[in-house]
Amino acid sequence: MVGEIAALAPSVFVKDAWLIALLPFVSAALTLFVGKRTPGKGSVYGITAMAVGLVMSLGVLWHFVNNGGPYEANVSWFQIGPLAMQLGEYVDGLTAIMVVVVTAISLCVHVYSLGYMKDDVRYTWFYVVLSLFTGAMLNVVIASNLFQLLVGWEVMGVCSYLLIGHWWEDKTNSNAAIKAFLTTRVGDVPFMFGIFALIFATGFTTSNIQVIGRTVAEGHVSSALVAAAALLLFGGTIGKSAQFPLHVWLPDAMAGPTPVSALIHAATMVAAGVYLVGRLFEVFVHADAFVLQTVGVVGAITMVGAAFLAFVQDDIKRVLAYSTVSQLAYMVVGMSMGPAGRTAGFFHLFTHAFFKALLFLGAGSVIHAVHSNNMSEMGGLRKKLPITFWTFLIGSLALAGVPPLAGFWSKDELLVVADETGHTVLFALLLATALLTAFYMTRAVLLTFFGGYRGHDQPHESPKTMTGVLIALAGASIGVGLLGAPQLGDAVFGKWVFFEEVEKAVFVPWIAGVSVAAALIGIAFGWLVYRTHTERDPIRRLGPAYTLLEQKYYMDTFYMKGIVFPIRDKVSAAVYWINQNVLDGAVNAMAPLTKLVARVVNAFDRKAIDGVVNGVAETAGFTGGLLRYVQSGNVQRYAAFLFAGVVIFAIIFTRV
Amino acid sequence: MSAQEYAFVVIALVGTVAAVRMVTAKNVVHAALYLVVTLAMVGGVYLMLAAEFVAWVQVLIYVGAIIILFLFGLMLTKAPIGREALDNQSRGLALLIGVGVLAGLIFLIQDAFHWRDAKLQTVQATTGDIGASIFRRYVLPFEAVSFVLLAALIGAIVLSRKDEKA
Amino acid sequence: MIRLPLILFFSAGLFSVGVYGVLARRNAVLVLMSIELMLNAVNVNLVGFSQLWHDLTGQVFALFVIAVAAAEVGIGLALVILIYRNRETININEVNLLKW
Numbered sequence: 048m049v050g051e052i053a054a055l056a057p058s059v060f061v062k063d064a065w066l067i068a069l070l071p072f073v074s075a076a077l078t079l080f081v082g083k084r085t086p087g088k089g090s091v092y093g094i095t096a097m098a099v100g101l102v103m104s105l106g107v108l109w110h111f112v113n114n115g116g117p118y119e120a121n122v123s124w125f126q127i128g129p130l131a132m133q134l135g136e137y138v139d140g141l142t143a144i145m146v147v148v149v150t151a152i153s154l155c156v157h158v159y160s161l162g163y164m165k166d167d168v169r170y171t172w173f174y175v176v177l178s179l180f181t182g183a184m185l186n187v188v189i190a191s192n193l194f195q196l197l198v199g200w201e202v203m204g205v206c207s208y209l210l211i212g213h214w215w216e217d218k219t220n221s222n223a224a225i226k227a228f229l230t231t232r233v234g235d236v237p238f239m240f241g242i243f244a245l246i247f248a249t250g251f252t253t254s255n256i257q258v259i260g261r262t263v264a265e266g267h268v269s270s271a272l273v274a275a276a277a278l279l280l281f282g283g284t285i286g287k288s289a290q291f292p293l294h295v296w297l298p299d300a301m302a303g304p305t306p307v308s309a310l311i312h313a314a315t316m317v318a319a320g321v322y323l324v325g326r327l328f329e330v331f332v333h334a335d336a337f338v339l340q341t342v343g344v345v346g347a348i349t350m351v352g353a354a355f356l357a358f359v360q361d362d363i364k365r366v367l368a369y370s371t372v373s374q375l376a377y378m379v380v381g382m383s384m385g386p387a388g389r390t391a392g393f394f395h396l397f398t399h400a401f402f403k404a405l406l407f408l409g410a411g412s413v414i415h416a417v418h419s420n421n422m423s424e425m426g427g428l429r430k431k432l433p434i435t436f437w438t439f440l441i442g443s444l445a446l447a448g449v450p451p452l453a454g455f456w457s458k459d460e461l462l463v464v465a466d467e468t469g470h471t472v473l474f475a476l477l478l479a480t481a482l483l484t485a486f487y488m489t490r491a492v493l494l495t496f497f498g499g500y501r502g503h504d505q506p507h508e509s510p511k512t513m514t515g516v517l518i519a520l521a522g523a524s525i526g527v528g529l530l531g532a533p534q535l536g537d538a539v540f541g542k543w544v545f546f547e548e549v550e551k552a553v554f555v556p557w558i559a560g561v562s563v564a565a566a567l568i569g570i571a572f573g574w575l576v577y578r579t580h581t582e583r584d585p586i587r588r589l590g591p592a593y594t595l596l597e598q599k600y601y602m603d604t605f606y607m608k609g610i611v612f613p614i615r616d617k618v619s620a621a622v623y624w625i626n627q628n629v630l631d632g633a634v635n636a637m638a639p640l641t642k643l644v645a646r647v648v649n650a651f652d653r654k655a656i657d658g659v660v661n662g663v664a665e666t667a668g669f670t671g672g673l674l675r676y677v678q679s680g681n682v683q684r685y686a687a688f689l690f691a692g693v694v695i696f697a698i699i700f701t702r703v
Numbered sequence: 704m705s706a707q708e709y710a711f712v713v714i715a716l717v718g719t720v721a722a723v724r725m726v727t728a729k730n731v732v733h734a735a736l737y738l739v740v741t742l743a744m745v746g747g748v749y750l751m752l753a754a755e756f757v758a759w760v761q762v763l764i765y766v767g768a769i770i771i772l773f774l775f776g777l778m779l780t781k782a783p784i785g786r787e788a789l790d791n792q793s794r795g796l797a798l799l800i801g802v803g804v805l806a807g808l809i810f811l812i813q814d815a816f817h818w819r820d821a822k823l824q825t826v827q828a829t830t831g832d833i834g835a836s837i838f839r840r841y842v843l844p845f846e847a848v849s850f851v852l853l854a855a856l857i858g859a860i861v862l863s864r865k866d867e868k869a
Numbered sequence: 870m871i872r873l874p875l876i877l878f879f880s881a882g883l884f885s886v887g888v889y890g891v892l893a894r895r896n897a898v899l900v901l902m903s904i905e906l907m908l909n910a911v912n913v914n915l916v917g918f919s920q921l922w923h924d925l926t927g928q929v930f931a932l933f934v935i936a937v938a939a940a941e942v943g944i945g946l947a948l949v950i951l952i953y954r955n956r957e958t959i960n961i962n963e964v965n966l967l968k969w
Contacts, residue, residue: 680965683900684793687800687892694807701811705870715879722883722906726890731899738902741883745909748879751871754916754928757935761912764935769905769942776898776946780953783896797892805885812877823871823920836925837932848936855940862947 060106061118065136067103067146068189070096071153071182075175082171089171090161093178097154100185104146111140111543119191119257129251135191137256140543141393145188145322148400149315151523153181155516156310159408162512163306163415173213177310180206184315188322193242193254196323200238200287203316204231210311211303223302230296234286238323241279245330248272260329270335277334280327281342288320288375291349295603297372298356301364301420305411308364313371313407314400321378321396325389325544332386343383347476350376352600354483358490359596362420363410366491367403370446373480374399377461380473386545387464393544395457398528402445402453405520409439412513413495416506422494424502431506436496438517443492445524447485448566453528455562462558478565485569493577711751718744731782735773742766753825756833876917883910897949897959901942908938 074096082089121135136142157177164173183206186199205228212224245259246252248268253259263273284290289297300312311317324331324342331339350373357369374395381392412435413428414420429436445452448459458481465474500506508514530540576585587593598604718741725737742765749758837845883906890903912931919927953959 678968680968681793681962682964683797683892683894683961687793687796690804690888690892691800694804697811698807702814707870708872708875711871711875711879715875715882719879719882719886722886725906726886726893726899726903731896734899734902738905741906742909745883745913748876748913749916752876752916752920754919754931757912757916757928757931760932760935761909764939765905765909769939772942772946773898773902776901776949779950780898780959782898782959794893797889800892801885801889804888805881808881808884809878812874812881816874816877823873823876823917824923825870825920826923833925833928833932836929841926841929841933844933848933851937852940855943859943859947862944862951 058106058110058115060103061110061115061138062120064103064107064118064138064142064146064189065120067100067107067150068136068182068185070100071178071185075178075182078171078175078178082174088174090157090174093174093181094154094157096178097150097157097181100150100181101147101154104143104150107138108143108147108543111143121191121255130246131253132194133192133253133255134195135255136189137191138189140545141322141325142188144393144397144540144544146185148318148397149181149184149188152310152314152400152404153177155404155408155520156306159309159411159513159516160304160306162510163411164304167304169213173210173304176206176209177306180210180311180316184319187319191255191257193245193256193259196256196326197239197242200283200319201235203311203319204228204235204287207231207300207311207316210307211300213304213307214302217302220302223296223299227296227300230293231286234283234293236282237279238283238286241276241281241283244272244276244279245327248276256326260327263329263333266333270333273330274334274338277327277331277338278341280323280330281338281345284320284324284379285345286320287323288317288379289349289372290320290345290376290379291352292602294349294353294372295599295606298360298365298368298599301362301368305364305407305414308368309404309407309411312368313403317371317375318378318396318400321375321382321392324379324382325393328382328386328389331382339383339385343380343470343473346376346379346383347473348376349373350380350480351476351483354480354487356596356599357483357487359593361423363413363422363425363491363495364407364420366422366487367406367410370406370484370487371403373484374403374446377458377477377480380477381461381464384464384468384470384473387467388461390540390544391457391460391464394460394540397530397540398445398453398457398524401520401527402442402524405438405442405517405524406446408513408520409435409442409517412509412517413439413506415509415513417502417504419502419504422491425495425500426498426502427496427500428506429496431500432496432508434508434514434517438514438521439496440492441521441524443488445528447488447570448481448562449570450559450563451525451528453524453526455566456528459554459559459562462562463553463555466555466558467553478561481562482565482569485566486573489570489573490577493573497578707751711748714744714747714751718748731777732774735770735777738773739766739770742770751825752823753827756830873917873921876913880910880914880917883907883913895960895962897952897961897964898946900961901945901949904945905938905942908934 071093074092077092078089082092085091117137117139119135119137121133124132124134126132157174160173160177164170167173180203183199183202187196187203190196190199208224208228211227212221215221215224242254245263246254249259249262262268286293297312297317301308303312331342353369353372353376357366357373360366360369378392378396378399381388381395384391413425413432416428416432416435417425419425441452445454448454450456458477462474462477465471465477595601721737721740721744725734725741728734728737742761746758746761746766749755749761887903887905887907887910890906891900894900894903912934915927915931915934917927919925919931949959952964956964958964
């Protein structure tokens with residue numbers, strides 16, 4: 048099976064897949080330099096790059112549709128000792144899927160922003176960073192070695208910071224940007240150490256992912272190192288994909304513009320953490336079993352915890368943010384269940400990207416209409432924003448997992464894998480979370496689109512650039528699920544993304560029934576609670592539980608009071624004190640010390656050295672003063688010496 | 704020691720003593736007179752060495768003319784009398800050097816002759832032979848000496864003239 | 870019959886005395902006199918050796934020395950008198966314009 052897959056020669060799309068990653072950088076540069084002067088203020092470059100990129104990505108996918116095999120190409124950049132730094136691309140089915148997702152969602156967001164960000168104060172810069180971000184994400188997905196991946200990873204972090212803080216005039220936004228950046232940074236440090244551990248495992252020769260995979264698979268590496276590397280890498284995932292305990296940044300990141308939330312914090316950047324685990328799956332699989340168990344535990348905690356937190360949010364974007372965290376945890380849990388779970392997890396990533404982007408953009412449309420994020424100021428918008436309403440509804444049903452929409456198929460696959468691999472606890476938790484998901488999405492839909500309008504604005508439907516995108520994404524949310532559906536022939540998705548063996552998608556009727564039931568129960572609960580629209584949110588009736596959820600389990604409080612404030616106040620003060628008194632004191636003490644040394648040197652120079660020089664002169668003068676007495680003017684003296692000399696000479700010359 | 708040697712030693716001693724007295728006299732005229740004695744003794748030595756012409760020339764020139772010159776010189780320059788006036792401070796050094804010279808010379812003489820009996824066989828040399836020698840073999844130095852004397856004569860006259868007020 | 874070394878001792882003695890006189894006397898005329906003494910010592914030496922070798926050269930030379938000595942004394946005294954005219958003194962120590 049594998050041999051027949053490798054037989055097809057790579058098409059030009061596959062060979063030059065790196066162009067897909069390069070194009071956004073080019074468009075970013077163009078937008079930066081000439082964007083302000085082009086008509087349309089620079090948006091055209093990004094949109095063109097994304098459209099071309101999407102076409103090329105589909106070309107890449109076509110290769111794998113035709114049973115093509117993976118392709119790798121590397122260019123050697125430079126060498127540090129034994130370590131070879133390369134630039135390269137590794138294109139397999141997973142890469143194809145990811146580039147399609149990224150370019151498609153990015154294209155949608157670019158087009159959507161034409162309407163949403165119109166008349167924004169930094170319109171051109173927005174498009175620059177959007178393109179830059181997309182280029183970085185594509186780089187992460189295409190990269191063949193870990194250093195290249197890390198570069199893209201970090202650039203994404205920077206772009207996220209820039210985009211969240213797009214409206215930095217408001218201090219809340221810049222604080223959120225900093226929080227996002229620092230929190231993901233906390234996850235990046237173990238990630239880097241994980242990379243170092245893996246490079247060490249290869250004997251410091253390379254960071255190429257396939258080579259690392261082979262080295263680990265052949266068993267030459269100590270199991271402790273493999274386990275350590277896997278856990279460290281997972282640290283990066285925890286940071287970037289907002290898993291417990293580093294999930295705190297994602298809800299606050301909603302301070303950024305909604306297209307940003309759709310692109311970065313729903314579909315692509317946060318998926319990079321999951322992609323990392325999947326890409327380096329060899330390491331995880333060959334580590335001790337407790338590594339994958341840890342992954343599963345973290346995912347499970349996040350999944351359920353975030354779902355509960357979504358219950359109490361008033362801001363519509365925060366509901367979607369916690370939903371994203373919970374869904375990412377779904378994927379992480381999927382990864383923890385082994386190779387079949389990997390395929391299922393990536394399938395969920397694929398479908399989730401589309402309907403979560405749809406939901407965010409729909410929320411953006413609502414926000415654009417009512418100029419407020421809070422659902423307490425919305426209501427009854429289904430008549431005023433019809434397209435938004437229907438697309439949002441489709442997205443919510445897809446998220447809840449109602450067949451035949453996309454989410455149902457991917458969630459179903461996860462449940463099947465959980466059952467097949469015997470993870471009963473995870474099975475139950477996945478199911479429970481599906482119920483919770485359905486509940487809070489129903490709550491969001493009912494609060495936003497039904498009942499009476501509670502706000503003070505004049506909402507109207509959004510422009511065509513925005514609604515067109517919503518319709519396209521709705522279509523995707525309906526259709527893409529079928530790519531992995533067992534009914535459609537022989538596991539199309541599983542043929543593209545697989546680990547060592549093609550995973551067949553299996554349809555187990557009772558599991559499908561149970562998952563549908565969970566979704567419907569959740570929707571029913573939501574409808575029961577929220578069909579009458581009281582002013583005060585019914586969820587508050589939970590009392591202390593509500594307070595706990597509202598305070599996000601007091602985690603943010605803990606982080607701020609326990610870690611940030613002490614460092615900011617005590618540690619900074621201590622460091623400042625050391626700097627002022629010890630370091631500056633040492634430097635300042637140098638000055639009088641130098642003066643003292645200078646004085647000593649001066650004295651030495653004047654007395655000793657000048658003394659010597661002057662002494663020489665004085666000695667010469669003194670000797671001259673003595674010798675001058677020879678010149679007495681006294682002729683007899685001269686004669687005396689003459690006679691003495693003559694006698695001596697006489698004796699010498701006659702005797703010697 | 705033969706009789707001639709005794710005579711010689713006596714003459715030599717007198718001459719030496721007179722010479723010493725000459726250089727230590729406090730009175731310049733005494734010094735000049737002591738010089739006369741010394742020169743006369745030297746003349747006597749010449750006679751003993753059978754160099755009669757030289758002896759007579761010695762007496763004639765030295766004792767007769769040169770001493771007179773000295774005495775005139777002393778008179779014309781009103782030389783003072785007294786030890787302080789005549790001997791300078793570096794007498795010690797001068798004595799040292801004089802003794803040194805003497806020692807050196809004696810050493811050389813001893814080194815050369817070692818008291819060998821270099822007895823001199825005195826041979827009478829007649830004045831005629833000396834004359835012949837001067838005017839034959841040494842005529843050139845003779846003429847040169849005449850020039851020297853002429854120059855000295857002219858020089859003495861020139862130098863002693865009173866300066867005209869210019 | 871006279872042993873030569875005796876003559877040479879006599880000559881050496883006169884010479885040394887003359888050296889002492891040259892160096893020790895303050896009066897210029899006395900210095901000249903001491904010089905004459907030295908010249909006489911030289912003459913004695915010459916005549917002595919002339920007798921040893923039976924060669925008249927020594928005596929002839931002694932004659933020439935006498936002649937030259939005479940000329941020298943003449944000039945010397947003329948100079949002394951000139952100095953005396955200019956400086957009112959013939960103390961050698963005071964004629965020291967070549968002093969440092």
